Amino acid sequence: MTLSPDAAPARRLVPAIERASAVMDLLAGSSRPLSLSEIARAAGLAKSSAHGICETLSALGLLRSEAAGYAIGPHALRWSAAYLGRTSLISEFEALLASDDALRSATTTLSVLSGRDVVYLACHNSDRPLGFTFRAGERLPAPFTATGKAMLSALSETERQALLAGDWPAPLTPASVPDAARFETQAARWQTLGYAIDDGEVREGMVCLGAAVRDAQGRPVAGLATSFTSAEAAGDERAALGRAVAALAHRLSAHRPLPD
Known part of the structure; x- marks a missing residue:
């Protein structure tokens, strides 16, 4: 088949x-080290291939070999720091936290869309018991989260x-929005x-309220959310x-430059 002159090559x-990236993503999303068998099964790899990838990544410092299996290694922090250091939005988010006493006392997160997920860029977890802790780098299905809904x-x-x-993400709680049609109904409300409101869709008993941070053309570039217990x-x-x-999201939006 011949591509037309205007067609972009794949x-x-x-x-x-x-495959190495898939293994890194798998371990980044796990709260504990994973065994070689678990990695091979979850990534759809032959055990010998998984072993070669994990050993190579460990030699490079991107993974760490432990008695219980493999975990993310310290060298990954260098890449993370390089990205975060170039992201002015995170600095602005941290400045916003520092300037607002009420915000500092709440669980507050900043995230971006990555496909159908949200990825948390920065998180401030309150000392008040919430039953759920957010962390930078964590991914959650966007349709269930307050920032994802807003964006x-x-x-x-x-x-x-x-x-x-395509296939709808597996629900995290019985309250998670069940399908795209129901989400469209929600979108009109937000x-x-x-x-937007996550009412127990990520964690039962937790309510998150999120809004989109927009660029100068009004497009969402990030999401800001605060989280509370349902009683609060x-x-x-x-x-x-x-x-x-x-x-607060509008205050961050005011600092967003025009897209390139």
């Missing part, structure tokens, strides 16, 4: 690097539906409110908290 990916709702309907096409975010208080989060 990107040529290196399979070995794809998805800020996209056009065509973009949103294309992004959410657009009207100016903020009840009734009229929930609406007041939602409006406050939307105002």
Whole structure:
């Protein structure tokens, strides 16, 4: 088949690097070291291939070999620090936390869309018991999270539906939105409110209120959220908290440059 002059050539990916990246993603999302058998099974690799990848990554300092298996190694922090050091939005988020006493006392997160997931860039966990701790680098299904809902709702309907096409993510709780059609109903509500609500969809008994951080053209570039117990975010208080989060996201949006 001959490509037309305007057709972009398909990107040529290196399979070995794809497999190594998949192993790194797997371990980054785990709260404990994983055995070689677990890695091979979850990544769909032959055990011998998984062993070669893990040993190579360990030799490079990207993984750490422990008695219980493999975990992320210290060299990965160098890449993370290089990315975070170039991300002004994180600095602005931290400055916002420092300037707002109420915000410092709450669990507050900053995230971005990555496909159908959100990835947390920065997290401030409150000392108050919440039953859930966010951490930088963590991924969660975007349709279930407050920031994911807010960012998805800020996209056009065509973009949103294309992004959410295919198999729906497995629910995290019985309250997790069950399908794309139901999410579209929710999206209309979040657009009207100016903020989005995760009411026990990530963790039962936890309410998160999120709003989109936008660039100068109004497109979502990140999401800001605060999290509370359901008792703390009840009734009229929930609406007041939602409006406050939307105002904070707008403050961050005011500093966003025009996209390149």
